[in-house]
Amino acid sequence: MTDGSSPTLRRRELGSRLRRLRTESGRSLEEVAEALLCSLSKVSRMETGQRVATPRDIRDLCQLYELTDAGTRDELMELSREARQHSWWRQYSDLGQVTTLIDYQDGASSIIEYDTCLVPGLLQTPDYARATIRGMLPRISEEVLEERTEARMRRQSLLEQHDPPTLWVLLDESALLRHVGDEAILAGQLAKLLDKAQLPHVTVQVIPLDVGAHPGFNSAFSFVEFRDSTQTPVVYTEGLAGELYLEGRAEIGRYREAVDHLRALALGPASSRNLIADRARRLEP
Numbered sequence: 001m002t003d004g005s006s007p008t009l010r011r012r013e014l015g016s017r018l019r020r021l022r023t024e025s026g027r028s029l030e031e032v033a034e035a036l037l038c039s040l041s042k043v044s045r046m047e048t049g050q051r052v053a054t055p056r057d058i059r060d061l062c063q064l065y066e067l068t069d070a071g072t073r074d075e076l077m078e079l080s081r082e083a084r085q086h087s088w089w090r091q092y093s094d095l096g097q098v099t100t101l102i103d104y105q106d107g108a109s110s111i112i113e114y115d116t117c118l119v120p121g122l123l124q125t126p127d128y129a130r131a132t133i134r135g136m137l138p139r140i141s142e143e144v145l146e147e148r149t150e151a152r153m154r155r156q157s158l159l160e161q162h163d164p165p166t167l168w169v170l171l172d173e174s175a176l177l178r179h180v181g182d183e184a185i186l187a188g189q190l191a192k193l194l195d196k197a198q199l200p201h202v203t204v205q206v207i208p209l210d211v212g213a214h215p216g217f218n219s220a221f222s223f224v225e226f227r228d229s230t231q232t233p234v235v236y237t238e239g240l241a242g243e244l245y246l247e248g249r250a251e252i253g254r255y256r257e258a259v260d261h262l263r264a265l266a267l268g269p270a271s272s273r274n275l276i277a278d279r280a281r282r283l284e285p
Contacts, residue, residue, distance in 0.1 A: 008103030011083040012049035012231060017076065018061060019047040025065040035064050052083045098243065101236045102155055104224045108165040112223040112259055114216050116172045119189055121152050122159065123196050128189040131181030169204045170262045176279045187283040194276050205266035206275050214265055215258040223255055
């Protein structure tokens, strides 16, 4: 899907609307769970989008909340059906929780990527992607490596669709220096980075090494905002301990502030392109 109707976003929208209906009815989570003869966690997970409400759940909730508007009830039923659909990336069995990020990015109006040592996946070449995945997972099988690389390349079609999201990449200069794979692979990656930076909806800024410590010094993240203004932004981070999705108001505020600082510290887009081009020339044989 490329119209903002990814299953994950539909699940979040459905949960948000069910929570609003419950609040308007004046009922607590405990009261709803008791009325439906289900666990409190089930009701909570439906409202947070961690679980899809079934058509039967929606029927029972509409009755409980005394919702008589057939049009609204039909909309909720349709959201439930859309939230259960499978996107193209579900065919890749070994992507793990990153499929949620793909869903989020698919419905994004704006994506901000910050990384300290690697070019983000949305702008990687196949060779750079393979070398990155292999470096992070030394024991990965060739079959899974190719599967993950293929999926990463397919994700990039997001930037080529009609009305694509804006992509703002904040990249530490160390990513331009790190030999991921070998010099030829890095040279090819820098060439693609320069090419994509020319697109009107893509901005690349490099944070020079001489800046020193800064708000993003010890982390990398993806900050996603959505076309549907009722959907709150999401921040995705990952590390050896796994993936983490942050949606709380205070958490989003901290990352938004970090983005503002990083943009101010980074070179401007034109100067960043010049720096990337200079590094690419140094790699020429």
